[in-house]
Amino acid sequence: MLLADKFESLLRLGDNTLILAQRLSEWCGKGPVFEEDMALTNIALDLLGQARLWLTYAGEVESKGRDEDALAYLRDAHQFRNLLLVEQPNGDYALTMARQFYFDTWHHLLLQELLKSTDERIAAIAEQAVKEVTYHLRRSSDLVTRLGAGTEESHRRMQTAVDELWPYTGEMFAPDAVDEALAAQGIICNPGQLHEPWLKHVAEVFRQATLTLPSGTWMQKGGKQGRHTEHLGYILTEMQFLQRAYPGAKW
Amino acid sequence: MSMYAQLVETGVNQLQSRAEMSAEERAFQERVDAGIKIEPKDWMPEDYRKTLIRQISQHAHSEIVGQLPEGNWITRAPTLKRKTILLSKVQDEAGHGLYLYGAAETLGVTRDQLYADLLSGKVKYSSIFNYPTLTWADIGAIGWLVDGAAIMNQIPLCRCSYGPYSRAMIRICKEEAFHMRQGYDIMIALCRDGTPEQKALAQDALNRWWWPSLMMFGPPDAESVHSAQSAQWKIKLFSNDELRQKFIDQTIPQAEYLGIRVPDPELKWNEESGHYDFGKIDWDEFWNVVKGNGPCNRERLRARVQAWEDGAWFREALVAHAEKQSQREAEATKAA
Amino acid sequence: MFIRSQHGLAHKHVGSLHAPDAEMAINNARDVYTRRNEGVSIWVVKASDIVASSPGDKAPLFEPANSKVYRHPTFFPMPKEVKNM
Numbered sequence: 001m002l003l004a005d006k007f008e009s010l011l012r013l014g015d016n017t018l019i020l021a022q023r024l025s026e027w028c029g030k031g032p033v034f035e036e037d038m039a040l041t042n043i044a045l046d047l048l049g050q051a052r053l054w055l056t057y058a059g060e061v062e063s064k065g066r067d068e069d070a071l072a073y074l075r076d077a078h079q080f081r082n083l084l085l086v087e088q089p090n091g092d093y094a095l096t097m098a099r100q101f102y103f104d105t106w107h108h109l110l111l112q113e114l115l116k117s118t119d120e121r122i123a124a125i126a127e128q129a130v131k132e133v134t135y136h137l138r139r140s141s142d143l144v145t146r147l148g149a150g151t152e153e154s155h156r157r158m159q160t161a162v163d164e165l166w167p168y169t170g171e172m173f174a175p176d177a178v179d180e181a182l183a184a185q186g187i188i189c190n191p192g193q194l195h196e197p198w199l200k201h202v203a204e205v206f207r208q209a210t211l212t213l214p215s216g217t218w219m220q221k222g223g224k225q226g227r228h229t230e231h232l233g234y235i236l237t238e239m240q241f242l243q244r245a246y247p248g249a250k251w
Numbered sequence: 252m253s254m255y256a257q258l259v260e261t262g263v264n265q266l267q268s269r270a271e272m273s274a275e276e277r278a279f280q281e282r283v284d285a286g287i288k289i290e291p292k293d294w295m296p297e298d299y300r301k302t303l304i305r306q307i308s309q310h311a312h313s314e315i316v317g318q319l320p321e322g323n324w325i326t327r328a329p330t331l332k333r334k335t336i337l338l339s340k341v342q343d344e345a346g347h348g349l350y351l352y353g354a355a356e357t358l359g360v361t362r363d364q365l366y367a368d369l370l371s372g373k374v375k376y377s378s379i380f381n382y383p384t385l386t387w388a389d390i391g392a393i394g395w396l397v398d399g400a401a402i403m404n405q406i407p408l409c410r411c412s413y414g415p416y417s418r419a420m421i422r423i424c425k426e427e428a429f430h431m432r433q434g435y436d437i438m439i440a441l442c443r444d445g446t447p448e449q450k451a452l453a454q455d456a457l458n459r460w461w462w463p464s465l466m467m468f469g470p471p472d473a474e475s476v477h478s479a480q481s482a483q484w485k486i487k488l489f490s491n492d493e494l495r496q497k498f499i500d501q502t503i504p505q506a507e508y509l510g511i512r513v514p515d516p517e518l519k520w521n522e523e524s525g526h527y528d529f530g531k532i533d534w535d536e537f538w539n540v541v542k543g544n545g546p547c548n549r550e551r552l553r554a555r556v557q558a559w560e561d562g563a564w565f566r567e568a569l570v571a572h573a574e575k576q577s578q579r580e581a582e583a584t585k586a587a
Numbered sequence: 588m589f590i591r592s593q594h595g596l597a598h599k600h601v602g603s604l605h606a607p608d609a610e611m612a613i614n615n616a617r618d619v620y621t622r623r624n625e626g627v628s629i630w631v632v633k634a635s636d637i638v639a640s641s642p643g644d645k646a647p648l649f650e651p652a653n654s655k656v657y658r659h660p661t662f663f664p665m666p667k668e669v670k671n672m
Contacts, residue, residue, distance in 0.1 A: 150568025151564070
C-alpha cells in the first residue's frame with residue numbers, strides 16, 4: 001500500500017516537472033528577447049532533468065519494468081498526475097510568468113520540505129532540484145514584479161494573468177489520502193502546511209508589483225488524481241507522437 | 252562568403268595593390284598579414300568594417316532563424332534524453348546568435364538595428380534554414396550535415412583577423428562540438444540499431460538535406476566576386492569550393508558507415524585527385540531559395556517577426572520599470 | 588560580462604548582452620554565459636562605463652615595459668647545478 005502511494009506521489013513530482021518543461025519548451029525560439037529565450041530554456045532543462053529523476057525512481061518503486069520513457073510516453077491523460085496549473089497554455093508572456101511564479105513559489109517550499117524526507121533517494125533528488133528552483137523562483141518573482149510595475153499595458157496583462165490562473169493554485173495545498181499516508185511516514189510533507197508561506201511570498205511580490213491579490217476561493221481540482229483539463233490530451237498527443245507511431249522502436 | 256553567411260558583399264570589386272593603398276591601409280594590411288588581431292578601436296578600412304558587420308550579422312541571423320526548424324521537434328522528441336539534448340542544442344543556437352550580435356556591436360551598430368534588418372528581409376540568413384524538418388530523422392540529418400558543414404567553416408574563423416569575431420567563434424566552436432555528434436548519434440540509432448522503417452526515414456532525410464547542405468558553402472569560387480578581398484582581410488580563410496570538397500570527402504565514409512547513400516548518381520571516388528567527384532549542384536534552386544522562394548522562407552521570417560512583435564510590450568515594460576527604479580534612486584539620493 | 592571560472596583565477600571578459608538594469612544583467616549573464624558550469628562569480632559592467640586605452644597610446648603605455656627585462660626571471664641565468672630557483 002505504501003509503495004503504491006509512493007509511486008503515486010513520485011508520479012506527481014515527475015509529471016509536474018515534465019509537463020511544465022514541455023510547456024516551457026514550446027517557447028524555445030519564440031521568446032520576447034533572446035536573453036529571455038535562453039533563461040526560459042534553462043528552466044525547462046532543469047525541470048526536464050528533475051522529471052527524469054522522479055520518473056526513473058517512480059518506475060523502480062513500481063517495479064514493473066517501466067523506465068522514464070515508458071512512463072512519459074506510454075500513459076494516457078487520465079494516468080498523469082500533474083497539477084492542472086502546469087498544463088495550462090502558455091498564453092502571452094505574462095501568463096507564462098504567472099504560471100511559473102505560482103508554481104516556483106510552491107515548488108521551492110515543497111523541495112525544502114523534501115530535503116528532510118525519510119526516503120533518502122527523495123531527499124537526494126530534492127537536494128539537487130532545490131538549488132535549481134531557488135534560481136527559478138528568484139527569476140520569476142523578479143519578472144512578475146517588473147511587469148506588474150512596468151507600463152500600464154504590462155500591469156494589465158500581469159493582473160489578468162494572475163487572476164486567470166488563481167483558481168488553479170488551490171490544488172497545490174489540498175491533501176488527499178496518498179499525501180496523508182506518506183506524510184505520516186515522513187516521506188513527503190503534508191501539502192497543506194505549504195499554503196501559508198506560499199501566500200505570504202505571493203502577497204509580498206504582488207505588493208511590490210502593485211498587483212491585486214486575487215480573492216476568489218473557488219478552486220479547480222483533480223489533476224493529482226488524473227482528472228485533467230482538455231489541454232493535457234493535446235500536450236500528450238504532440239509529446240507521444242513518435243512512440244505511438246512506431247511502437248517499440250528505439251531512438 | 253560561405254556557410255552561415257553565404258553571400259557577403261565587400262563593396263570592393265578589385266583588390267588594391269600595396270602601391271595603391273594609403274599609409275593607413277598599408278599599416279592595417281601589414282598587421283593582418285602578421286596575424287595581429289584587429290580590435291574595435293583600431294583604425295580599419297570602412298569596407299572592412301562594413302563587410303564584417305554584414306558577415307557577422309548574417310551569421311547571427313542564421314543562428315537565430317536556425318532555431319526554428321529544429322525547435323519544431325523539441326516538443327515531439329521521441330525520448331526524454333533526446334528531448335534534453337535537442338533543447339540544449341537549440342538553446343545554444345540562441346546563445347551563439349547573441350555572442351555574434353555582441354561581436355557585431357563592437358563595430359558601431361546596435362543589435363536592434365541589425366535585427367530590424369533581418370525582420371524587414373533586408374539582410375539574409377543561411378538558405379539551409381528555409382527547408383522544412385518533416386520527420387525526426389531530419390533532426391539527425393541537420394546535426395550531422397548542417398552542423399558538420401558549419402563547423403568546417405567556423406573552425407578557421409576562430410583565426411580570423413577581427414578580435415571580437417574570432418573570440419566569439421572560439422566560444423561557439425567549443426560549445427558546438429557536441430552538435431554534430433548528437434546528430435550523427437541520432438542517425439546511428441535509426442540506421443544501425445533501428446528498424447527498416449526507421450532506416451528509411453534516415454535515407455529520406457539524407458535525400459532531402461544532401462544538396463541543400465552542399466549549397467551552404469555558397470556559389471562556386473568562379474562566381475564569388477568578393478572572396479578575394481575577404482581572403483586578403485583574413486575574414487575568409489578557405490574558398491567555397493575547397494570547403495565543399497572537404498565536406499564531401501569527410502561525409503561519404505560516414506554515410507557508408509550508416510549504410511545509406513547520398514542522392515548523387517555521379518558521386519565517385521577519384522583515385523587520381525584523391526577526392527570524390529560529384530554531380531552538378533542545382534544553383535537555380537539555390538538562388539531561388541536565397542531570393543525568398545524556398546519552401547519555408549515566409550514561415551521562418553513570419554515566426555521571428557511574430558515573436559518580436561508579441562514581445563514588444565514586454566521589452567517596453569522592462570525599460571519602463573528600470574527607468575522608474577533609477578528615478579526613485581536618484582530622488583532618494585537627492586533627499587538624503 | 589566578466590566571469591570568474593575557478594576560485595583563485597581573475598574574472599575574464601566573456602562577451603556582452605542586453606538588460607534593463609544591473610540585477611537582470613546578472614541573471615541574464617548567468618543564463619547566457621554559464622550554461623556549461625563555467626562560473627563561480629559574475630561581474631557586469633555597462634558598456635558605456637568602460638574606458639579603453641586608445642590604440643595610438645600603445646607605445647607610451649606598453650613599450651616602456653619592454654626595456655625592463657630584469658623584471659622577468661629568465662633575465663638571470665642560473666648555473667645548472669643550482670636547483671629549486
